[in-house]
Amino acid sequence: MADIVIDRVVKEFGSFQALQEVSLTVNDGEFVALLGPSGCGKTTLLRIIAGLETQTSGRVVIGGQDVSDLAPRKRGLAMVFQNYAVFPHMTVFENVAFGLRMQKAPQAEVKRKVERAAALLHIESYLDRYPAKLSGGQRQRVAVARALAVEPAVLLMDEPLSNLDALLRLEMRTELKAVLREAGTTTIYVTHDQTEAMGLADRIAVMYGGKIEQIGAPLEIYATPATRFVGGFIGSPPMNFIKVRCSHGTARIGDAALPCPTAAENLELGLRGEDASLGPSGSGIPFDVRVVEPMGSHLLLTGAIDGQLARIVAPPTAIVNAGERVGLTVDPARVTWIDGTTGRALARA
Amino acid sequence: MPARTSWIPYALIAPSVVFLGALFLVPLVQTIWLSFSAGEGFSLENYQRMAGDLNFALAIKNTFMLTLVVVPLQVVLALGMATMVTKLDKGRDLVLWVLTIPLGISDLAAGLAWLALLQNTGYLNSALYALGLIQGPTGWLSQETPVALFFAIVLAELWRATAIVLVILIAGLQLIPKEFAEAAEIFGAKPWTRFTRITLPLLKPSLQSALILRTVLAFEVFAVVYALGGRNFPVLAGEAYVWQNDNQNYGVAAAYAVLIMAISLAATALYLRVLRTRPEQLP
Numbered sequence: 045m046a047d048i049v050i051d052r053v054v055k056e057f058g059s060f061q062a063l064q065e066v067s068l069t070v071n072d073g074e075f076v077a078l079l080g081p082s083g084c085g086k087t088t089l090l091r092i093i094a095g096l097e098t099q100t101s102g103r104v105v106i107g108g109q110d111v112s113d114l115a116p117r118k119r120g121l122a123m124v125f126q127n128y129a130v131f132p133h134m135t136v137f138e139n140v141a142f143g144l145r146m147q148k149a150p151q152a153e154v155k156r157k158v159e160r161a162a163a164l165l166h167i168e169s170y171l172d173r174y175p176a177k178l179s180g181g182q183r184q185r186v187a188v189a190r191a192l193a194v195e196p197a198v199l200l201m202d203e204p205l206s207n208l209d210a211l212l213r214l215e216m217r218t219e220l221k222a223v224l225r226e227a228g229t230t231t232i233y234v235t236h237d238q239t240e241a242m243g244l245a246d247r248i249a250v251m252y253g254g255k256i257e258q259i260g261a262p263l264e265i266y267a268t269p270a271t272r273f274v275g276g277f278i279g280s281p282p283m284n285f286i287k288v289r290c291s292h293g294t295a296r297i298g299d300a301a302l303p304c305p306t307a308a309e310n311l312e313l314g315l316r317g318e319d320a321s322l323g324p325s326g327s328g329i330p331f332d333v334r335v336v337e338p339m340g341s342h343l344l345l346t347g348a349i350d351g352q353l354a355r356i357v358a359p360p361t362a363i364v365n366a367g368e369r370v371g372l373t374v375d376p377a378r379v380t381w382i383d384g385t386t387g388r389a390l391a392r393a
Numbered sequence: 394m395p396a397r398t399s400w401i402p403y404a405l406i407a408p409s410v411v412f413l414g415a416l417f418l419v420p421l422v423q424t425i426w427l428s429f430s431a432g433e434g435f436s437l438e439n440y441q442r443m444a445g446d447l448n449f450a451l452a453i454k455n456t457f458m459l460t461l462v463v464v465p466l467q468v469v470l471a472l473g474m475a476t477m478v479t480k481l482d483k484g485r486d487l488v489l490w491v492l493t494i495p496l497g498i499s500d501l502a503a504g505l506a507w508l509a510l511l512q513n514t515g516y517l518n519s520a521l522y523a524l525g526l527i528q529g530p531t532g533w534l535s536q537e538t539p540v541a542l543f544f545a546i547v548l549a550e551l552w553r554a555t556a557i558v559l560v561i562l563i564a565g566l567q568l569i570p571k572e573f574a575e576a577a578e579i580f581g582a583k584p585w586t587r588f589t590r591i592t593l594p595l596l597k598p599s600l601q602s603a604l605i606l607r608t609v610l611a612f613e614v615f616a617v618v619y620a621l622g623g624r625n626f627p628v629l630a631g632e633a634y635v636w637q638n639d640n641q642n643y644g645v646a647a648a649y650a651v652l653i654m655a656i657s658l659a660a661t662a663l664y665l666r667v668l669r670t671r672p673e674q675l676p
Binding site: 094123142146147 | 570572573575576577578579580581582583586591594595597670671672673674675
């Protein structure tokens with residue numbers, strides 16, 4: 045078991061700065077997801093932690109030891125790759141045993157640990173098969189079992205579920221969470237899929253443009269995004285941003301009045317689609333419904349607030365028609381105020 | 394639709410089939426037939442004359458010795474070179490281009506180039522003389538210096554034909570996703586272990602192709618040997634040439650040719666068996 049300290053790590057590829065002074069502390073036994081769109085630097089950061097890439101400056105400390113200049117094999121970690129990287133010329137058993145063999149573990153211990161990892165991932169019955177005979181989901185299990193078999197202090201996972209189909213991904217996600225909770229390994233998990241990050245992680249680090257935008261527990265990030273990017277990236281539908289004018293601490297939209305911070309010149313109201321409740325026209329914030337999409341569990345309404353695009357989530361039984369104007373009631377405690385110039389969230393009024 | 398297009402694949406391969414039939418299959422059958430005919434009808438006379446020849450055992454021994462020394466050395470050298478080339482970030486194409494220059498030179502020209510270096514009045518002796526290591530022109534390629542002659546031929550063959558192995562192995566190395574080596578590194582494999590446990594097994598199909606090609610060509614070695622040693626170092630293809638041109642005995646020459654083919658086929662079959670990759674172990 046070990047904690048991980050990433051201390052002002054910078055990575056430049058030529059003139060391109062892939063990581064701009066990223067700092068992050070992962071506690072012992074914690075599961076942190078690095079979440080962001082492609083090109084945000086999340087995989088680069090993971091590869092620097094693994095030692096597969098060298099940082100331009102900064103330090104990586106694992107379990108109190110500065111590993112910045114150590115080869116990957118000396119860092120005491122295991123990794124699951126996006127394309128699994130399960131060795132095609134070895135049986136499943138030898139794949140799972142690979143790390144233990146490299147440690148020159150005695151045969152009895154290899155057998156015991158491989159069998160335990162295999163049982164955890166439900167691959168006992170394929171141990172003598174070759175990976176080519178396995179499905180994508182089974183190979184994924186082999187890759188995870190190989191990583192867990194060495195009982196690593198730190199487990200790194202690079203988009204491990206992205207090559208699986210949607211149903212299998214959901215199944216593996218649930219299973220991974222259970223398996224990793226049992227193993228209690230410090231885990232860093234790279235993904236671009238917010239549902240994976242929300243569902244699995246103790247904390248999420250949202251990355252964008254080579255920087256960490258916000259670090260926090262999933263619900264904290266969801267409810268109080270630190271920047272407009274985080275609000276827009278997390279949540280489906282994404283957070284709505286409505287330009288409003290704040291005078292004397294009150295923002296007026298239609299008949300609704302919300303207390304607002306006065307600090308910013310350009311103020312935006314960040315509103316989650318499900319934080320607004322529907323009422324008749326004339327009450328609250330006027331919302332012109334253009335499209336109604338029944339999603340089963342809810343209705344997704346797309347329309348405009350004060351002429352600006354907005355998506356609102358309504359109960360599945362709500363009776364709303366396209367072209368209608370409805371009123372939205374909003375709890376002032378659940379909205380986010382954004383400084384439109386900097387894109388950063390403001391303290392509540 | 395399928396009925397109308399079904400002839401197209403056959404039409405497309407027809408030219409190569411005709412080409413192979415006319416220029417490969419027909420001469421092959423003719424050669425085999427020639428080797429088994431003397432006077433009238435089927436006879437083993439040509440083979441008896443071949444086996445009874447003074448140079449025959451020597452030619453067999455020399456050809457096998459050359460192959461057994463040159464081919465493994467070439468594979469080891471090419472593996473080292475390929476590993477280094479694939480690690481290069483800059484100038485990789487230039488390095489690869491320089492390394493493969495010998496492939497563009499005919500084997501006779503290569504043999505003559507090495508003759509210019511190694512003959513009595515060649516560059517090697519000039520250099521050794523200038524350094525005071527020899528007193529005057531010294532022969533390295535004569536019957537009296539069989540070991541030096543053998544190593545001269547090995548050297549020339551290494552220079553001339555290692556690049557073909559290199560090209561095949563580089564292509565093979567590039568087919569191996571880098572994640573395999575990365576995963577091995579993460580899980581504790583040192584560079585040499587990564588090479589022997591991951592790279593080499595995954596490179597097996599390319600190694601097989603390179604070995605088959607190089608071994609078959611090594612059994613046919615002729616021009617370099619002829620340029621450097623003449624008949625001081627008899628090899629199978631050289632003996633076939635001598636029987637064909639000097640002795641004007643096409644039957645014995647054909648017997649030699651068939652023997653070389655049989656040895657090559659046997660070597661190929663051996664490689665196909667020993668280095669086969671089971672389908673379930675393919676990436």
